[in-house]
Amino acid sequence: MQMGSRTNPRGLKGSQMDKSFGNSDEAIGSYVYKLLGPEDQVLEAARKEGAAAGMPAIQVGGLDGRHLEVFAAMSRAQKVVEIGTLAGYSGICLLRGMNPSGHLYTFEWSPLHAQVALRNFKMAGVENRVTLYVGEALERLPQIESEGPFDLVFIDADKGNYPAYLEWAEKNLRSGGVVVGDNTFAFGRIAQEPPREDAPSVMALRKFNAMLAESPRWRTTIFPTGEGLTVGVKR
Ligand SMILES: C[S@@+](CC[C@H](N)C(=O)[O-])C[C@H]1O[C@@H](n2cnc3c(N)ncnc32)[C@H](O)[C@@H]1O
Structure with missing residues (x-):
């Protein structure tokens, strides 16, 4: 059946686009x-420990943490890679969603952040299920390739290298494995036109x-969280 074409308040034409993308109703947000x-x-406690150590409060929000836990559970993840x-x-959220024997391989550039994270993993009782690599993620990732294939890769650092991390994920995820990228609305600049040349991270x-x-190797959706959460399944 052909549906009529209308223009919604956001200027998107077509009945399928009339349903709004995301939800900005604060009452609904606090209900959820x-x-x-x-x-x-x-x-x-993990969040407060980071703040007390003077670290920036740039961890995922509570609900995004729950999304990650559920993605890990849905994909029956045993081996998860985290960048950032x-x-x-x-990391604690991802581990909670994984099988109890599941393992997290997580990459962190800052030795201070890594030190606090190790304390938090211990406090959460998951320290035996985590290997933390300190250094540039792109340089360190080859060290774990022999442990693959992996079930889920969560990318949450170093925006300029997201395409390179995705290439790594495509090679090292199992078929049916999941890639999740946070902040994929580029802090509100993703749809900015014309694209700004001075913002390589947005590009x-x-x-x-x-x-x-666009790749036939992925089936993808974007969750309209505040910051944008792109989720692709490897075919
Ligand atoms: C947004 S935070 C990660 C938040 C974390 N995923 C959470 O939600 O709890 C990004 C982290 O990545 C680290 N980082 C930045 N560039 C990196 C790189 N090239 N390799 C590894 N870690 C990096 C930063 O030091 C920072 O701790």
């Missing part, structure tokens, strides 16, 4: 947050989303 209660005492550990908040995020959208 209260209902799911995604941040328990352990995650709260910070204080271990998202890289556009390329990352386009690679996942």
